Amino acid sequence: MKKQLLFTLTIIVAITVRLSAQIPNGGFENWETVSGYFGSCENPTGWVSSNIYSAGSFYAITKSTDHYPDSIGSYSIKIENNTTLSNSTNPVQSYSGRGFVSTGMPPPIPNFAISGHPTSVTGYYKYAPLNGDVILIYITLFKNGTAVSTGELESGNAVPNWAPFTITLSQYTTADSASILLAAYRSADLTILPLGNSVLYVDNIDFGAFITPSTNAVSLDTSAHIAVISNTTWTAVSDQSWLLVSPDTATKGNDTISFTATANSTITARTATVTVSATGVTSQTITVTQAAGTGFVTVGEDDFVIYPNPATSIFSINTQSLTTVQIYTLSGTLVLSKLVNSEECIPTNNLTKGMYVVKIITDNAVMTKTLIVE
DSSP: OOOOOSOOOSSOOOOOOOOOSSSTTTTOOOEEEEEOSSSEEEEETTOEEGGGGOOSSOOSEEEESOOSSTTSOSOEEEEEOOHHHHTOSSHHHHHHTSOEEESSOSSSOOOEEOOSOOOEEEEEEEEEOOTTOOEEEEEEEEETTEEEEEEEEEEOOOEEEEEEEEEEOOOOSOOOEEEEEEESSOOSSTTOOOSSOOEEEEEEEEEOOOEEESOSEEEESSEEEEEEEESSEEEEEESSTTEEEESOSOEESSEEEEEEEOOOOSSSOEEEEEEEEOTTSOOEEEEEEEOTTOSSEEOOGGGEEEESSSBSSEEEEEEEEEEEEEEEETTSOEEEEEEEEEEEEEEOTTSOSEEEEEEEEOSSEEEEEEEEEO
16 A cells, blocks of 8 residues: 655645656755745755744754765755654644655655756765654656656664665656655555654665666667766667777766767678666666768769670679778679779689679768679
């Protein structure tokens, strides 16, 4: 049964929730003054908290200089219960003592836009539970307003020192938005109150590292481009020397991959696999297909001549410059390849009767003609 997350409110408060490309203010570095029931209060930007119900004597959500990692930012979020207030029969006072914060007003609805295909949520936390309280971190992903994936962390264990957490999201196809709840107690519904004055610290919450190319299949003549959405450092490598990939060094975040292919001198299409990878992330592969005989400047009909055609015992090829001549069967098998300078006579004794494809290749041009051997 799905959890009905928290607090149907008897007090309606108008709050503007900022949308972000990913989790808003996940490092809790930005704080702002917002209007509450009794006046103004400080809130982490992009989040809604129980501070809006405080009369000023106690704030469940505060900015803390005890943050992690030390090298990132200056603050974390401190989430604290106050059972004296939460046990009050006054609904507003009761809410002011409940340590919770979320990315928007409940019930769970889309609060901020997301991109890519995140599969987990990561971050750091410390927890000092009292009287059996249980931490709750709950994430919901949505598509067109409908919940498509969830993930949660529930634990009553004491975590006195900063520790990482990873919450795996349930499988889904696509999502376009999300909501997140952080609570110092198991705030699954209105009937559950904090059991103790438990304290939870959270910092640098984000979707787990992910890489999402805009497509996994590319067709090109000489060049193409695709977008990559990512929140980590990644690399792209081609398994074929004829296909160059840029950037060819480690790249962080969203970027564009450019593919540049050399000319395909064969009469068959060819493919390359580009692997986009990052530490701790499932690699993504992109199949790049280049059609036969692409990437060249096509020469004119008079730039080379085959005669006689049909041929019986011998035929001549007349070209304008040093040229590679390749002869293929109709099934694509190469039966002859040689350099020709101006004019060359080629015997047909090694060719069975039938139809062949003759390809003339220069440094920057290609042309094909049909040869019939009788």
